[in-house]
Amino acid sequence: MNQWINVGDVMNMLSRIIKKRLLFGMSIVFISIGLSAIMTYVVMPLKFSSSTRLIAEIPESGDGNSGVSNVNFNLQMINTYKDIITKSNTVSNETYKRLRKSGEFKGTAADIKAMIRFNQEAESQMFSISATAENAYDAREIANMVAIVFQEQAAKVGTIAKVSVLEEAQLNIEPVSPKHTVMLLIGMIAGMILALVVAFILEVSDQRVTSINEVETIFSVPVIGTINLMSSEELSKKPIFANFDETLRKKKHRRRKRQRERL
Template sequence: MEQTINIEQIFGILRKYRRLILSSTVVCTLLAVVITFFLITPQYSASTELLVNRKQSADANVQWNQVQTDVQMINTYKDLITKPVIMGSVADKINKGNSHKFSDSEISEMISVSNNQNSQVFSITAKADNAYTAADIVNTTAQTFQKKAPKIMSGTDNVSIISEAKPNLTPVSPKRNLNVLIGLILGIVLGIGAAFLRELTDKTVKDESFLTDDLGLTSLGVVNNIAEKDLIKKAIMSVNGSRLSRRG
């Protein structure tokens, strides 16, 4: 036997289990707030940009070839920047005077390098739990790479720093408003899901039509549900009435 639910029943279920839905929404939202604001460590980002551009020849064809070569070299530079030959020197400079010591692999994981297609500019970005640390790592990496690149690439001196990173005190993660909104929506969805699950698994008889229409039984009458307090009240009135009749 298939059980179908119409729109009126859906709203009836939502009204019936409104406390369950509200409780689920509040709990999930509070969990999202606690996790976002107190358990997740904020991450800060800083970026610097470098230009790959050697001294151009007066010949237009040579200029074009040089530009294309510089663009292609960016892919090599992107791989080279995160290698120990660069990261080792960066770690040595960052760790001077700092209580927390970073390894070259830790710094490499903090850094990402990106560029737009056919652009001679590429960016170095670092994420850390401190805005000043992120900016320091990025600037040190850019300076170290600019200094070491000509030696590693056999005298190819074509890297210039065009912008230095500054500490950005606004965290890039977690996305606090988004996380709270996700917690709110998740709470509503879970609450509604639990409400329908309870309703669909409830096998109690809810109305007389189920007995007569679905089961084909004959209705002999309806016994109303009487609250316990009403039963006690009627019992007291009955006892008092009996006492008065005896006295009379």
């Protein structure tokens, strides 16, 4: 027999769980946000980025057949430049040597290779070289030096296209990562999900009957009355059965006395 899930019952159950464990869930959310804040503001280092823009172009030939063929050739050359910059060690090694001589960089050639990114603009002969580092000055110097070294390497390999720098990298003191707002939002969402999961697990594992509705659901009978739970102090102040025997004895004695009087 097919069993259909009642969405209303599910929503009611979730609502009941949230109301019952609201403080517990809020504590988990706040803890998650706090951990995200610690990771964002204390543990994760700030990173800065600078980029330089370049253009690849072929000198005009005198036959008048430049046009689309030259543009396509430039686009192919840009893909070659991307491989030279990001995959080959030539540019990163030479950049490292020059920066070490100037004493402005304390990392390695592998660090430089990991820092630089090649970004090609869609359907354009322009491209950019960006560098991301924990120091804004390092990011600017690396981006500019990589552009210079790449121009020299492109000339050495005998490419026809001419590479020119359109814009040098500028100092950017605004960090690009971590994104504080995004990280805190992720922490809040993760905390909410974790709180719901933990609350649901606790609710499912709790076998105690805590409401009249649960009694009626489990036993399929209506509840006609309830007895409130009394503390030991309330029981000591208001004894229910402490004088029951004495009261019963007095009643019997009065009844016997009345019967004798009638006789």
